[in-house]
Structures are given as structure tokens and as C-alpha cells.
Amino acid sequence: MKRYNVAVVGASGAVGEEIFRVLxxxxxxxxxxxxxxxxxxxxxxxxxxxxxxxxxxxxxxxxEGRDIDIAFFSAGGSVSAHxxxxxxxxxAVVIDNTSHFRMDPDVPLVVPEVNPEDxxxxxxxxxxxxxxxxxxxxVHALKPLDDLYGIRRVDVSTYQATSxxxxxxxxxxxxxxxxxxxxxLDESEVNAFPHQIALNVIPQIDKPQPNGYTREEMKMVNxxxxxxxxxxxxxxxxxxVPVLRSHSEAITITFREGVDVSVEEARAALxxxxxxxxxxxxxxxxxxxxxxxxxxxxTYVGRIRKDIFDENILHLWCVADQVRVxxxxxxxxxxxxxxxxxxxx
Numbered sequence: 528m529k530r531y532n533v534a535v536v537g538a539s540g541a542v543g544e545e546i547f548r549v550l551x552x553x554x555x556x557x558x559x560x561x562x563x564x565x566x567x568x569x570x571x572x573x574x575x576x577x578x579x580x581x582x583x584x585x586x587x588x589x590x591e592g593r594d595i596d597i598a599f600f601s602a603g604g605s606v607s608a609h610x611x612x613x614x615x616x617x618x619a620v621v622i623d624n625t626s627h628f629r630m631d632p633d634v635p636l637v638v639p640e641v642n643p644e645d646x647x648x649x650x651x652x653x654x655x656x657x658x659x660x661x662x663x664x665x666v667h668a669l670k671p672l673d674d675l676y677g678i679r680r681v682d683v684s685t686y687q688a689t690s691x692x693x694x695x696x697x698x699x700x701x702x703x704x705x706x707x708x709x710x711x712l713d714e715s716e717v718n719a720f721p722h723q724i725a726l727n728v729i730p731q732i733d734k735p736q737p738n739g740y741t742r743e744e745m746k747m748v749n750x751x752x753x754x755x756x757x758x759x760x761x762x763x764x765x766x767x768v769p770v771l772r773s774h775s776e777a778i779t780i781t782f783r784e785g786v787d788v789s790v791e792e793a794r795a796a797l798x799x800x801x802x803x804x805x806x807x808x809x810x811x812x813x814x815x816x817x818x819x820x821x822x823x824x825x826t827y828v829g830r831i832r833k834d835i836f837d838e839n840i841l842h843l844w845c846v847a848d849q850v851r852v853x854x855x856x857x858x859x860x861x862x863x864x865x866x867x868x869x870x871x872x
Contacts, residue, residue, distance in 0.1 A: 530558035534595045537602030538562035538582050541694050545855035590617035615653030622858045628656045636753050639860040640801045641670045659746040660853025661685050667826040668845045671796040680760040680781040688770040695719045732765040773817035774849040780841045797828050815846035824856045
């Protein structure tokens with residue numbers, strides 16, 4: 528089996544660490560491994576397949592002469608904006624986990640189960656963009672239903688875990704809970720989020736936009752249609768909740784007029800879709816939850832039901848580990864598809 532030299536930018540971050548785990552679990556054909564991060568993290572060590580690697584500083588010249596085939600970027604949009612071109616110039620395909628390139632018309636935005644054919648467009652820029660975590664799990668649920676009935680509109684409310692803000696988000700929740708039990712929550716620091724996250728929900732993720740939505744919400748609107756090559760009307764409300772890991776979504780789907788929507792058919796289509804698992808027995812208390820999805824590579828769907836007023840509408844509940852399914856695993860799946868494409872030439 529041919530092996531591929533891999534670089535991971537943001538090697539010390541939550542997504543970078545998860546990429547190493549997924550690469551190892553998937554037995555990805557890694558040849559040389561180059562972990563990269565900022566000067567602050569340079570010199571730290573990571574473990575991969577029983578070997579220890581030192582993290583090197585990301586610089587404009589670090590890719591030169593390294594023969595890197597695949598470079599995963601997960602260190603923030605400004606880092607990708609500045610450094611991705613140097614990896615491409617050195618001959619690597621960049622799989623970018625940030626928002627920087629997602630809506631660039633020349634950069635494919637890929638969820639491999641939904642639009643794998645778009646990977647072929649990578650040569651235009653040398654870059655493939657990884658979508659927003661909330662978008663990825665949602666389109667996993669939407670794609671089989673769109674194929675089945677044709678979707679006209681989607682309304683979604685998200686319940687997003689603190690790990691969506693990285694390690695600092697998880698640490699802030701844990702510290703605030705510790706302070707709560709020590710009766711000093713009023714002294715607890717608030718840095719990662721606009722407000723206290725412990726024992727609270729915050730109906731704002733990312734910066735406000737002129738239209739009254741947030742940037743996170745508009746990512747879901749715009750990315751969904753780019754990935755699915757549709758013009759579905761999407762409206763999102765994104766909420767941060769005091770959960771460590773795995774995002775949840777309540778999704779309302781309006782189908783084309785005149786379609787005979789069946790819960791049984793919808794459930795069967797979801798069950799048959801790649802990397803989707805249906806857990807849906809309300810009587811037994813069985814439905815997707817973050818504690819089920821965490822540390823897995825599946826998008827879980829349940830609570831599938833028809834609207835009680837409109838026969839053309841379905842409601843469902845969707846949960847996935849956003850560090851894996853919504854970032855690291857999707858990125859590795861893109862790389863796997865890219866490899867198959869290269870080896871088919």
C-alpha cells in the first residue's frame with residue numbers, strides 16, 4: 528500500500544489531537560508525519576502509533592523539501608489564510624478545518640457522504656474545505672430525505688457543546704461548575720463565551736450579523752446549499768449549552784408541495800444512509816443524546832415525526848460528536864476519498 532506524508536497544523540489543539548486519533552483508528556496509510564503548531568507549542572510532543580513526535584513551529588518555509596502529500600489545517604482561519612498557500616506550493620493538498628475557504632467559489636466544500644464528487648475540484652486551488660461542524664451533521668440527515676422527497680425549507684435550532692469553542696470552552700465550563708459547588712460562581716471567570724455557560728444556555732454563537740442572525744447561523748445557511756447544490760431555504764438559531772461534547776439539533780424539514788411524506792420511508796432512507804444511525808423509540812426512551820454520540824463517528828437521528836398541522840413537514844432530532852464527525856473524522860474521510868481519486872488516475 529502506498530503511504531502518504533501527512534502534516535497536521537494545529538497539532539496541539541482539540542481538533543488536531545483528534546485527527547491523530549482518527550488517523551490511527553482508521554489505519555490511515557501515513558508515511559512521514561509532521562505535527563505543526565505555533566511557536567508557543569513547538570517542542571511539545573504527541574504520540575502516534577506508539578511513536579513520539581515533536582511539534583515543529585509552523586513557518587512559511589517549513590513545508591519546503593518535506594514532500595508532504597496531505598496537510599490538515601485546524602489552527603484558525605487567519606493561520607489558514609496565511610500559511611495554506613505554502614503547503615500547496617510545496618505540493619500538498621490542504622484539507623482545511625477553518626471557515627476561511629468554505630465559501631470560496633473555487634474551493635470545494637465537502638462532506639464525503641453527501642458530495643464526494645466535488646473532491647475532484649481540488650486541483651483548482653489545492654485546497655478542500657471542511658464545513659462547519661453543525662452543517663456536517665445536518666446535511667447527513669438532509670441528504671437522504673432530499674433525495675427521497677425534495678426539500679423546500681429547513682428550520683434548525685442547535686444545542687452546541689462547549690468543545691465547539693475548543694479546549695478553552697470545555698475548561699471554562701468545568702471551572703465554573705467547580706466554582707458553583709464551592710459557592711463562588713459569582714467569582715468565576717467568563718472568557719470563552721459572552722456569558723457564564725455553567726447552568727445556562729446562550730443563544731449566541733459567533734458574531735452578530737446585520738440581518739439579526741449570527742455568523743454561525745449564516746454558515747449553516749450558506750454552507751448547506753453549497754454542499755448539496757440546492758437552493759433550500761434554511762433558517763438557524765444556534766445556542767451554546769453546558770455540555771462538554773457533541774452537538775444536538777432540532778430540525779424541521781418542509782418538503783415539496785404534493786409529496787406524500789411517510790415517517791416509515793424517511794426512517795428507512797436515514798437508516799440506509801452512510802454513517803447515519805437511527806435511534807428512535809420514544810416509548811422506550813431511546814433517542815440520540817450527546818452521551819451516546821461522543822467519541823463515535825456516526826450522526827445519530829431520532830424523534831422522527833410528522834408535523835401535526837402540515838402533512839408536508841417532518842421533525843427530527845440529530846446528534847453527533849462535533850470534534851470527530853464535525854471536524855476530524857470528516858477531514859480524514861475527505862483525505863481517504865482524495866487518495867482513492869489519486870489512485871484511480
